[in-house]
Amino acid sequence: MPDPAGWPSWTAIASIAFGSSVLGTMVGKLLDRTGARTELVRAGYADAVKALNAWSQFPLRVYRRVDDSAETLLRLEAMGAELKEKLAYSTGWVSGESAELGKVYNALVEQLRAEVAVHARLAWASPPASVAAAMNIGELPPTGAGPSGATPAEWWIVQQFSMLIQYRIGWRRLVWSKPFLRRRLANLRIVERSEEQFRTRSMRRLNGR
Numbered sequence: 001m002p003d004p005a006g007w008p009s010w011t012a013i014a015s016i017a018f019g020s021s022v023l024g025t026m027v028g029k030l031l032d033r034t035g036a037r038t039e040l041v042r043a044g045y046a047d048a049v050k051a052l053n054a055w056s057q058f059p060l061r062v063y064r065r066v067d068d069s070a071e072t073l074l075r076l077e078a079m080g081a082e083l084k085e086k087l088a089y090s091t092g093w094v095s096g097e098s099a100e101l102g103k104v105y106n107a108l109v110e111q112l113r114a115e116v117a118v119h120a121r122l123a124w125a126s127p128p129a130s131v132a133a134a135m136n137i138g139e140l141p142p143t144g145a146g147p148s149g150a151t152p153a154e155w156w157i158v159q160q161f162s163m164l165i166q167y168r169i170g171w172r173r174l175v176w177s178k179p180f181l182r183r184r185l186a187n188l189r190i191v192e193r194s195e196e197q198f199r200t201r202s203m204r205r206l207n208g209r
Contacts, residue, residue: 038169044097045165048090048105049158055083056112056154059203062123064135080120087113098168100181107191108157111198115153119204152206153197160190 058080065072091109095102129135151159167176167184176184 041097041168042165044090044093045168047086048094049162049165051083051087051090052108052112052161053154053158055087055116056158056203058083059116059119059123062120063126064129066130067128098181100178100185101164101168104164104185104190105161108161108194111191111194112154112157115198115202115204119202122204150201150206152203153194153201154203156197156201157190157194160188160194164190 061079062076065076087109091102091106094105164185166172167181
């Protein structure tokens with residue numbers, strides 16, 4: 001006959017079961033929080049990319065205004081102020097989320113702001129687009145030349161920064177710790193390369209402005 005003394009006590013079994021349940025709950029909550037944080041980070045960086053792109057497109061909005069009425073000018077001024085506000089917010093958000101990516105983002109923003117300041121000044125000085133053809137900005141390429149394929153610097157920096165987001169999402173966030181991420185960013189030389197892009201391939205230069 002089995003010895004009752006050798007049987008596992010119900011107290012021990014209950015403790016193990018309860019402990020497993022608590023552990024499972026804690027792991028589940030941890031995963032939920034990790035998933036929620038990942039989505040929050042992803043959304044924040046998406047907003048930062050949108051802010052870069054929107055500000056780069058502002059001079060084109062000015063070029064394509066249909067008149068110089070007070071209403072149009074007020075609308076564009078409000079749009080410019082809103083875009084700058086979003087860019088400033090994203091600058092702070094990215095720096096707070098990652099000091100390493102924040103340095104890159106801040107440098108790209110400074111370069112973009114300098115270029116947009118010149119481009120927007122030219123756009124405001126241009127006449128309104130009173131006819132449909134005036135919505136086309138820049139000159140047509142020579143006959144038979146085909147598309148140039150040149151990516152404007154404003155789009156280039158959006159693409160490059162978008163690729164950096166992967167280092168702050170999911171498992172890569174753990175692998176690319178600060179020292180490794182700093183080294184990776186230094187090797188990519190995005191800020192230095194973007195300077196060259198703005199010198200030769202800004203929207204303004206590609207459009208013959």
